[in-house]
Amino acid sequence: MNEDEFTRYIQIIRQQIEALHRYTMHSPTQQQMVVEALEEIACSLENLQLLQEQMQGSLETMEVIQEELLQQNEYLAKQRQRYYDLFEFAPDASLLTNAQGIILEANRAAGELLNVLPSFLVGKPLVNFVAEAERSVFRTKLNQLSSVNSVQEWEIPICPRRGQSFDASLMVAPVRDSFNSLVSLRISVWDVTKYKQANLQQLQAAATQLLPLAAAVELPRSLDGLQVLFVDDEADAREFITAVLEQHGISVTAVGSVGEALEVLERSRPDVILSDIRMPDEDGYALIKKVRALEAQKGWQIPAGAITAYLAEDRAKAIKAGFQSHLHKLAEPTELIAMVAQLAGRA
Structure with a gap:
């Protein structure tokens, strides 16, 4: 029922009430009963009119809310499409x-x-x-x-x-x-295959240029006999770092995984541990956690340095994980030696 029909019915009822007033019986008792009944009808009609006005107000409010919901749905649809496009056509x-x-x-x-x-x-x-x-x-x-x-x-x-x-x-x-x-x-x-290959090529180039120079320089032998455990999954990196350290009289045990490193630690205690961070199975963070747990069992304290080929590697994260130092693989050999000497207390 629309608003016009609702109003028309109320007008008809009011007209009928007025007719009853005109033709009511003359008996005082009957007249009083009719009057009371008419007053109740009138009161009900007034309440009905009020209810109709409230309903009209509610309908108007609902129309406003519906319009707002439609606008929000349109906005959400646009945002969803935007994020879908960002996801779908992202370069990564x-x-x-x-x-x-x-x-x-x-x-x-x-x-x-x-x-x-x-x-x-x-x-x-x-x-x-x-x-x-x-x-x-x-x-x-x-x-x-x-x-x-x-x-x-x-x-x-x-x-x-x-x-x-x-x-x-x-x-x-x-x-x-x-x-x-x-x-x-x-x-x-x-x-990251090409990125890792590029890093290895840089390491090889650095080795080619720097190792002959290091061999030609007479260096103090304060690091003679130092035992270093080096962990890296890349064979070329193990070969390069080992060569640099051995030039300074350091004895190096180089392994390719966390599991192999723990096997070495079960047999002997090195003076320093060096580890790559990014490794495919367990990474350097997993290694340092296990090393620190092993130290607690055996009463050891082995200084450890993190070495990474990733320029964006977070130094703070490595230190927080338990490493005492952090160095990039492309750093000068003298920086690597300095770090090892510092970790071993032979700076």
């Missing part, structure tokens, strides 16, 4: 997975990196694209995210479909609900 490979690593969304760059259509990736476990030898490590890292809130940076070998495997750096951001339960993961993926 981006994925959204559930807590178990099942891909829910993938942008175009992710499809190109993994050599498949983005729509094909949806519903597939990301672990399917991890090198087979590293899948158990990847699953372990996923399981550990249930108790982690900060963004994680992993280095994992990735195998695209019908393509050459490459070293990938993954930025993994956990997403939690209002109950702090892990619901999804936002993952960015970069191919």
